[in-house]
Amino acid sequence: MAYKKTEQYDEDVTAGLIKTYKESIDLLGEDSEREGLLKTPERMAKAMQFLTQGYQLDAHAILESAKFHEDVNEMVIVKDIELYSMCEHHMLPFYGKAHIAYIPNGYITGLSKIARVVDVYSRRLQVQERLTHQILDAIKDTLNPQGVAVVIEASHLCMMMRGVQKQNSVTTTSAFSGQFEKNETRSEFMKLISATLH
Incomplete structure (x- = not known):
C-alpha cells in the first residue's frame, strides 16, 4: 500500500x-x-x-473554550513556551520562548490554551514587539485578570543569516498590565521565570 x-x-x-x-x-x-x-x-x-495559519485562528475563542470560574488569585505562570514566527520585514523565521503569567480575577483557563494563544499570533507575519502585546491583550480581554505579564526571548534569522550576521544575539521584549505594573509583582515574575524549579 x-x-x-x-x-x-x-x-x-x-x-x-x-x-x-x-x-x-x-x-x-x-x-x-x-x-x-x-x-x-x-x-x-x-x-x-x-x-501563517494563525490568521485563521481566534485567540479569544480558544481561551473561552476552557474558561472556568475559580476563586484563586495567585500568579499562574506558563514559561518556556516554544514559538516560531516569520519576520514580516524579510520573511525569515525568528524563534524562541514565551513566558506568560496572569493573576486570576474569578476565572482561569486551561494551561494549554495559553500556549495555543502564542501559536495564534506567532503563526503570522510578525514583529516580536507586536507579538508580545497581542498575546497580552488576548488574555487580558478574555479573562479580565488582575494582571498579565508576557516576556519573549527570540533569535532572528534576519540578523543571523544576513545584515549584521550576529549569530548569538537574542532579542527580549516584555509587556505588563495591571498588578504586573507594580515593581514587586513584576520582580517576582521575572525571578520565577529565571529560576530552575524542576
Whole structure:
C-alpha cells in the first residue's frame, strides 16, 4: 500500500503561490524544471500556509473554550513556551520562548490554551514587539485578570543569516498590565521565570 499524506490547503491560494514561487526560483537564476526543484514551489506554498495559519485562528475563542470560574488569585505562570514566527520585514523565521503569567480575577483557563494563544499570533507575519502585546491583550480581554505579564526571548534569522550576521544575539521584549505594573509583582515574575524549579 502506497504512503499517502493528507493535508488540507486552500486550492486557489496554493495554485497562486505555486505560480509565484516557480517564477521566483527562475528569477533567482535556477531552473524550476530540474528534478530537485520540480515540487519545491508546491512545498513552499503549503509551508507558507502552515506558517501563517494563525490568521485563521481566534485567540479569544480558544481561551473561552476552557474558561472556568475559580476563586484563586495567585500568579499562574506558563514559561518556556516554544514559538516560531516569520519576520514580516524579510520573511525569515525568528524563534524562541514565551513566558506568560496572569493573576486570576474569578476565572482561569486551561494551561494549554495559553500556549495555543502564542501559536495564534506567532503563526503570522510578525514583529516580536507586536507579538508580545497581542498575546497580552488576548488574555487580558478574555479573562479580565488582575494582571498579565508576557516576556519573549527570540533569535532572528534576519540578523543571523544576513545584515549584521550576529549569530548569538537574542532579542527580549516584555509587556505588563495591571498588578504586573507594580515593581514587586513584576520582580517576582521575572525571578520565577529565571529560576530552575524542576
